[in-house]
Amino acid sequence: MKIKGLVKSMRYALIGGVLALLLPFSASHAEYGDVVINNYADAAGMRPVVFPHWYHRIRFRCKVCHADLGFAFKAGGNDITMEKIIDGQFCGACHNGEVAWSIENCGMCHSGIPNTPTQIHGSTVQRLVAPSYKSMNAK
């Protein structure tokens, strides 16, 4: 094996090492409000969708999607399918090559790590050290 090969190997080792170091902390780095939607994606052999709220709220007020387009305030609660999107519903109202990239760019939305469950990243519920608190007045 030549020196060139050895350098290449060391590069792979370095990349692997960096990834291994990042792994234990990986869950806590995404943007606040990033929504992972994995109702059907994994089961259909696609990566789950990552929806970045921050990117969209720079460009649109909340009411555009949450009133005009009818998105409910619930991660995974909108039953979005590709068929509805090509018919101009939900994401398809803009992601049609007019306002934003058209749907042949599958991997731009379907960009999540496989098997990531539906969630809102960084939400308060995720940050609670125990899952819930019951008030003494709770019935």
Place this chain on the structure above:
Amino acid sequence: MKKSILVGVSLLVAALVSTPVVVMAADTDAVSSANSFNRLLQKPAEKNLPPAEDGIHDAENDNTYVLQPPKIAFDSLVRSDFGNYVDWIKSLREQKISPRNERMGGGEEPMIMDLDIVREVRGSMPDVIFPHKGHTEWLQCSNCHPDIFIPQQGANRMNMAGILLGQKCGVCHGKVSFPVVTTTCRLCHSQAKPEGWAPSKSSASVDNPWQ
């Protein structure tokens, strides 16, 4: 190529195998890690990481690298200490961003309503002032009324436990709009109790026979 990957992996394995020995040797002299500070608190090491490093986007996906890194987008906005580390209200008011009110832009101006609602808090926390102004800059009436909040005084019972779990204000706050953490309490709990207000004493203490 294949050979170099193989050697790379073995180098990595060698490195990983050798490191714990060093760490363990150092740990034997140290205080037990079971008694460390902030045992349950995991703070992100860095803010606004690019998609490929954020632990949600797949670094194996080529498209991940085309997505805009948040840091670049946030550079010109007003920053804060929580959430996206962006003060969205100030960024909008200072016109650092100009979010559309209609899908295609243009259309009607948002109907901004400047009405504060004061909610008295039973415990010792300052009372809550709910500002319609900041909310109507982003939302329209039907987003909250009547499904989340009945537009009638005294009709909406709520508590922090419910809000933390996503009810009432928690439908947005703690998910997308500012998070519910210690540094944000006073953003809502912003009106001092009236002069002379004192917390009521628990009857378990008032009736305490040993006192």
